[in-house]
Amino acid sequence: xxxxxxxxxxxxxxxxxxxxxxxxxxxxxxxxxxxxxxxxxxxxxxxxxxxxxxxxxxxxxxxxxxxxxxxxxxxxxxxxxxxxxxxxxxxxxxxxxxxxxxxxxxxxxxxxxxxxxxxxxxxxxxxxxxxxxxxxxxxxxxxxxxxxxxxxxxxxxxxxxxxxxxxxxxxxxxxxxxxxxxxxxxxxxxxxxxxxxxxxxxxxxxxxxxxxxxxxxxxxxxxxxxxxxxxxxxxxxxxxxxxxxxxxxxxxxxxxxxxxxxxxxxxxxxxxxxxxxxxxxxxxxxxxxxxxxxxxxxxxxxxxxxxxxxxxxxxxxxxxxxxxxxxxxxxxxxxxxxxxxxxxxxxxxxxxxxxxxxxxxxxxxxxxxxxxxxxxxxxxxxxxxxxxxxxxxxxxxxxxxxxxxxxxxxxxxxxxxxxxxxxxxxxxxxxxxxxxxxxxxxxxxxxxxxxxxxxxxxxxxxxxxx
Numbered sequence: 001x002x003x004x005x006x007x008x009x010x011x012x013x014x015x016x017x018x019x020x021x022x023x024x025x026x027x028x029x030x031x032x033x034x035x036x037x038x039x040x041x042x043x044x045x046x047x048x049x050x051x052x053x054x055x056x057x058x059x060x061x062x063x064x065x066x067x068x069x070x071x072x073x074x075x076x077x078x079x080x081x082x083x084x085x086x087x088x089x090x091x092x093x094x095x096x097x098x099x100x101x102x103x104x105x106x107x108x109x110x111x112x113x114x115x116x117x118x119x120x121x122x123x124x125x126x127x128x129x130x131x132x133x134x135x136x137x138x139x140x141x142x143x144x145x146x147x148x149x150x151x152x153x154x155x156x157x158x159x160x161x162x163x164x165x166x167x168x169x170x171x172x173x174x175x176x177x178x179x180x181x182x183x184x185x186x187x188x189x190x191x192x193x194x195x196x197x198x199x200x201x202x203x204x205x206x207x208x209x210x211x212x213x214x215x216x217x218x219x220x221x222x223x224x225x226x227x228x229x230x231x232x233x234x235x236x237x238x239x240x241x242x243x244x245x246x247x248x249x250x251x252x253x254x255x256x257x258x259x260x261x262x263x264x265x266x267x268x269x270x271x272x273x274x275x276x277x278x279x280x281x282x283x284x285x286x287x288x289x290x291x292x293x294x295x296x297x298x299x300x301x302x303x304x305x306x307x308x309x310x311x312x313x314x315x316x317x318x319x320x321x322x323x324x325x326x327x328x329x330x331x332x333x334x335x336x337x338x339x340x341x342x343x344x345x346x347x348x349x350x351x352x353x354x355x356x357x358x359x360x361x362x363x364x365x366x367x368x369x370x371x372x373x374x375x376x377x378x379x380x381x382x383x384x385x386x387x388x389x390x391x392x393x394x395x396x397x398x399x400x401x402x403x404x405x406x407x408x409x410x411x412x413x414x415x416x417x418x419x420x421x422x423x424x425x426x427x428x429x430x431x432x433x434x435x436x437x438x439x440x441x442x443x444x445x446x447x448x449x450x451x452x453x454x455x456x457x458x459x460x461x462x463x464x465x466x
Contacts, residue, residue, distance in 0.1 A: 031268065032330060035052070047167040064433070066435060067435070095453060096132055128148070141189075142188065151179070152179035155211070164217040174242075201232040212257075223242050236253055239273070256300065260276035265308045267330050272292060276306050281295050281298070281306075282295060298323075299318040299322055301317075304317060316372065358374045360375050378395075418441045421433070
């Protein structure tokens, strides 16, 4: 066939259109409807718990079963040095991950349900590392030492010095190490800029000896980078220029220490930033930083990220007298009072429960159902719109730190003891598989087309039948 100049041009434009579709995705999201459509069709897993922390990716074609010990349906299985609780971020089969390598700390993680708040004693030198791994082979494409030194804050026995998940838009790669800085690389590992926010003393505010490290992941939207840092000595939310790292706006917060990742939601066509908290959960305008709404009260150690579905934002936390689970309308404005009654939540709220939230896990909203997984293995399913409870079931009376994720009608939940539970999605609980990973795991799984990526204490593995 003879190729004319016009034919070649059309062919090249088609290729360009396909390759740029995902890169331009954020730029095309300009309303709540567009955001939800993007969640439904997204093929990337660009930050904590995937696309806008939604936690699901359909048409993933994951294997029904696998075996780590025999290698059945295991694409690759590699060692990752040091300790890190960052989730894998994935863009076009490139996996981005962080870790902190200590000269002396070999104590690992302490699994189980316990209330020990004393930090791990380790004042040795650490290296904070960023990895880019080929999802097809497991080969490390590049690794960069972001920082070297003695940690400014100690870690909890269930924490590491590299907790936050990388954010990427396919072109830029951002890693946030709290007191050890914020780093932006291009996709090939060249450092473009870095920021030092000084000490971010992430410690429980009741017992002086408690130090638990930083754990709020960055979020990229359009040409903006959103960060949240709620600590003893500082509390703020900020939006930076992704290309330079310069601050566009920063809002100080009257807040106790928390470990929550922010998120994006829309009020009509206005992009907004949602933040969880105890004294100040709420929303800010993305472009200006103007506060839109706020609420105080709830669990006094906030950890889960806010999750967006259609015109609702779900907040969830626990500890102390309250453990709220609530659906806030994206049209909420002003000061919203913490409800006194589950059945009469008040203005700005779609529905509310005072004692239904989880301490660690972010909720999953999938096929119009909301799933809430507690640390003790209790899984609850609700109608996402009405809040009606559909069922509660104990997956396993173990301990779960990782948040649930979903693909193709299946819910994936990973216990601290490294057991992956696969449950059928829908209004009836049905356990499909229980698969051991062979090591402790506190990390939320990541999903790419044809591949489930799992992180344990010392390893990173990809599960696939192709």
